[in-house]
Amino acid sequence: MSGVQDQLEIKFRLTDGSDIGPKSFPAATSVATLKESILAQWPKEKVSGPMTVKDVKLISAGKILENNRTVGECRSPLCDIPGGVTTMHVVVQPPALEKGIGIVQDIAQTI
Incomplete structure (x- = not known):
């Protein structure tokens, strides 16, 4: 019985309302591993998916x-x-946003 409780069924809800999964994961799975699974299963037709x-x-x-x-x-x-x-919501933070912040900081330093 404990083996069943050590598994969680998780689906990942994307911002457009579509889902990846559900898929079963052991309770010992790290959040980083869940994210790697999302990267591997990201729908190819979706634009601007996560890179890392x-x-x-x-x-x-x-x-x-x-x-x-x-x-x-x-x-x-x-x-x-x-x-x-269990439904987990997925938010993608595009890397271009971080670069834009760096540019603003560089400009602020030169002023």
Whole structure:
């Protein structure tokens, strides 16, 4: 019985309302590994997908999940129903945004 509870069914909701999954993950799976799975399964027809794990933010139960945490540590007792599917929201932070901030900082330093 504990083997079943150590597995979580997770689907990833993209910003356009489409989903990746659901897929079963062990509770010991790291958030970084979930993000790698998202990168591997990202729909090819979607424009401006994430390039690296750093481009992806996962949100579950209103909290941004940290890469070094495990799925089991991030479980919410209020939202997770045994045998149910957990939905995590995926936000892509484009790398161009970070470059734009660097340019603004460079300009500010020269003024």
